[in-house]
Amino acid sequence: MICFNLMEIHMPRSLLQPTLALLVRLTLVMALSLPLRAMAQDLAPPEGEVLLTVSGEITQTNVGATAQFDRRLLESMQPVTIATTTIWTDGVQQFTGIPLIRLMRAVGASGHRLKATAINDYAVDIPSSDWVENGPIVAYLRNGAPMSVRDKGPLWIVYPYDTNPAYQGEVIYARSIWQLDRIIVE
Template sequence: MMLRLLAPFLLIALMGPASLSRAAEPLPQPRGGVILTISGQIEQTNAPGQARFDREMLQSLGKASFVTGSEVSETPQLFEGVPLRAVLDRVGARGRSIRASALNDYEVSIPLEDLRFEPILAMSVDGRVLTMRDKGPLWIVYPRDAHEVLRDVRYYARSVWQLNRLHVE
């Protein structure tokens, strides 16, 4: 009985104050051009039913990078961006999957279980900022060279380039 009463406080202690305060902070308005819009089952918004991010807002969520091969290059490349998990945490995503959409209206459903592989929203490749012309402004990239299972057509389909929308379901 006592453990049940203490469980919420133990969870808060394990998560730490930084993660709690970050999730509770209101989401600021973008100052630059919006490159990602998130909708669906989210707790934090900065527009009616949506969370809109510019490049600077995304970059403030942390950095992640890895070298890996991709379905569009014969040699491994350095992908740099923000962890997808950090973006979803920031908006308080509550769902089982996300529907990722690209500028050309390509859509794919990505189970939130995929976060175990730590995919990123890449903003640059080999030191070059991604533009619409070369798969940008955002590209969901999995560290496929780190996990054999990621070298599969299912994950290639989930590696959405020219990403501009996420819908949490």
């Protein structure tokens, strides 16, 4: 930490105010950049099987130019559980996963849409307007159990369909991609 007494600085009065303004700006820039540096250190590399790879317009990476997540990393990101019905399942289901907005913040996403792609190369576009609080999650558990590939897993983008009528339409259903394994932020 650098400390100095401004009263001991000897310079013409005409330079003192611009110099102080510059010091204040530099201090603010340094202070605002600390959370980004801390976040970068928090994105550890995966140790297990990679379930999701995020690339594109991101600032936080852990493997080359990508952010890769195994189950342990996903579970460490403050998961949430939502209860909702879907058009693909019977009755109310419990889905546990990472809110899409939290995942996008963790990777420092700066794009305007996601190209979400499944294991079989099926792809959908998800606009940044869907990255909202109480919006979709990247689910890795259904009714408390991991989802197999045969059961729409291991990852499924699930919207809280029952809590918002805007989530009950063909456009949103099409964005609810299962067997998700990669996202490109564009």
